Amino acid sequence: MAGTAVLGRLTWQPAELVEAIDETSRARTLVFDVPEWMQHRAGQHLDVRLTAEDGYRAERSYSIASAPGEPLAITVERLDDGEVSPYLVDELRPGDRIELRGPVGGYFVWEPDRGGPIFLAAGGSGVVPLMSMARTRALDGADVPARLLYSARTLDEVIYREELERLATEQPELDVVYTLTRGQPEGWTGYARRVDGELLAETAWPAHESPLAYVCGPTSFVEAVAEGLVGLGYPPKRVKTERFGATGGR
Amino acid sequence: MEYVDGNAMAGTLGELFGVEMTIAVGVCAACGNTGEVAALHVYNRAPGAVLRCPTCESVLMRVVRGPDRTWLDLSGLRTLQIPV
Numbered sequence: 516m517a518g519t520a521v522l523g524r525l526t527w528q529p530a531e532l533v534e535a536i537d538e539t540s541r542a543r544t545l546v547f548d549v550p551e552w553m554q555h556r557a558g559q560h561l562d563v564r565l566t567a568e569d570g571y572r573a574e575r576s577y578s579i580a581s582a583p584g585e586p587l588a589i590t591v592e593r594l595d596d597g598e599v600s601p602y603l604v605d606e607l608r609p610g611d612r613i614e615l616r617g618p619v620g621g622y623f624v625w626e627p628d629r630g631g632p633i634f635l636a637a638g639g640s641g642v643v644p645l646m647s648m649a650r651t652r653a654l655d656g657a658d659v660p661a662r663l664l665y666s667a668r669t670l671d672e673v674i675y676r677e678e679l680e681r682l683a684t685e686q687p688e689l690d691v692v693y694t695l696t697r698g699q700p701e702g703w704t705g706y707a708r709r710v711d712g713e714l715l716a717e718t719a720w721p722a723h724e725s726p727l728a729y730v731c732g733p734t735s736f737v738e739a740v741a742e743g744l745v746g747l748g749y750p751p752k753r754v755k756t757e758r759f760g761a762t763g764g765r
Numbered sequence: 766m767e768y769v770d771g772n773a774m775a776g777t778l779g780e781l782f783g784v785e786m787t788i789a790v791g792v793c794a795a796c797g798n799t800g801e802v803a804a805l806h807v808y809n810r811a812p813g814a815v816l817r818c819p820t821c822e823s824v825l826m827r828v829v830r831g832p833d834r835t836w837l838d839l840s841g842l843r844t845l846q847i848p849v
Contacts, residue, residue, distance in 0.1 A: 525779045562776035576773050619775035621785040621848075622803030734767055756804070758770045 527564055527614040528552065532607055533586070538674045542592040542640060543604045544580060549615055554583050557651040558624040558644045558729065558757075561589065561617030565599060575599045578643040578731070578757075579618060582650035590674060592640040623729065623757045627656030631727060634719045635663040636710070636740045638732020639672070644757065645731060646675050649689070653682055662690045664718045666710050666736065668697035692718050710736065715743040722748030727755070734758040771805040774814060777828060778802070781835060784848055792843040795823035 534546040555561075560578045581588040593604040607613070625633065625648045633652075635645040642665055652659055667673045673693060683691040694706035694714065706714060720726035728749060730740045737758045744754050771787050778786035787803040798820040805816040805825060813829035818841070825841040839845065 524783060525776065560772070560775065574776075576776065616776050616780070619779050619785070619787075620772055620803070621775075621788040622801050623772055734769065756770065757772045758768070759773075760767050760769045 525616055525619065527616045529612055530587075530615040532609050532611050532613070534609060535607065538590060539592075539672050541604070541672070542590055542674050544588050544590045545603060545607065546581075546586050546588045547615065549587060552587055552615075553618060555579050555587075555618035555647075556583060556624045556626055557647040558755075559618040559620040559647075560644065561615050561619065563589075563599065563603070564614040564616065565602065566614070573598050576619075578647070580643045580646050580650075582647055582654050584654070585650070590640065590643045590646075592674075623731070623755050625651070625727070625729060627652065627659060629727060630659060632660035632662070632720045632724055634726050634728040634744075635661065636719075636728065636730045636732070637663065637665045638710075638736030638740075639667060640674065641730075641732030641736070641757070641759065642674055643731075645729060646679075648729065649679070649682060652689070653686065657686050658688060660688045660720075662692065662718060662720065664692050664694070664710065664715075666694045666696060666732070669695055670700055670703075710740055710743065712743045712746055715740065716747060719744060719747060719749075725753075727753050729755045729757075731757040732759070734760055766808060766810075768806040768808050768817070770807055771802040771816060773807050773809060774802065774816065774828070777814070777830070781828075781837070782847065786847070788848055790846045791825060792845075793818040793821060793823055793825060794841055794843040796821040797843075 528549050530547040530549040533548045536544040560576050562576050564574045566572050577589040580590045591600050591603045594600045637645050679691045683689050696709050699707050728744050730737050737756050741754050741756050775787045789802050792799050806819050808815045816826040823841050827838040829836040
């Protein structure tokens with residue numbers, strides 16, 4: 516294990532799990548204590564490294580869920596054929612130690628001084644970095660108009676649902692819209708399909724308001740939303756994207 | 766094959782270069798497309814990672830990590846502007 520992290524140099528650091536919070540049946544938030552962690556910016560991620568007793572190592576990237584200044588938290592969704600996520604979601608216990616490297620990423624980042632309005636589009640666990648942005652905005656920048664479009668398979672798979680509903684109720688400048696693609700509760704009157712151009716036209720800020728968009732989710736979701744937004748007149752440079760592959764991921 | 770994007774390379778490249786590399790701007794030697802590393806298409810379900818141009822799919826960078834060294838091929842890039 517390398518010694519103390521030198522400022523500005525990215526190294527693996529020991530981290531202790533201090534709290535684990537079940538979010539859905541497949542997703543868990545993990546709160547870590549890392550003695551020399553640099554403060555992150557909303558939207559950044561970190562790398563997790565696990566080392567088995569025989570020395571085998573596996574690394575994965577996960578988005579940071581907390582706002583800067585809050586205890587460092589990631590939210591991990593279990594991939595059933597995954598190598599790392601089942602361990603993080605089902606096995607890791609408070610007091611256990613793993614290694615973290617970060618915070619990293621400078622492209623998919625929002626800070627209150629970037630202004631808005633902001634349009635956040637989440638596919639599944641792609642909501643995690645967007646939640647960091649929503650939390651950052653709530654702490655420092657609640658006057659920035661924001662809309663979150665969250666595509667989930669079912670209502671039970673919506674991560675952070677209570678907190679999102681509370682934020683949307685407390686903050687008139689924040690709207691949260693769900694679309695449930697696989698199953699809807701009885702009486703559901705919201706969207707119930709994959710995001711398409713028409714759905715974006717109804718939920719995203721009009722392009723003439725110069726919005727800034729952040730899109731995170733599975734690759735196919737991100738491509739569809741980014742193309743849809745550009746089709747509505749968003750300049751490609753104003754559409755920030757982060758893709759995590761076919762399923763799950765960060 | 767499914768790809769992710771250059772955001773996923775932030776840790777690996779950051780460790781190598783010592784600066785935040787996903788906002789570095791590369792120019793594709795094949796088609797001239799200019800953009801951030803974050804927007805490249807990344808194929809990383811292998812021992813190494815291949816970063817491709819999002820416009821023409823040419824290979825721009827390859828990164829292979831061994832236990833005591835890293836092999837970096839940038840031959841598909843005309844230039845790479847690195848933030849300092």
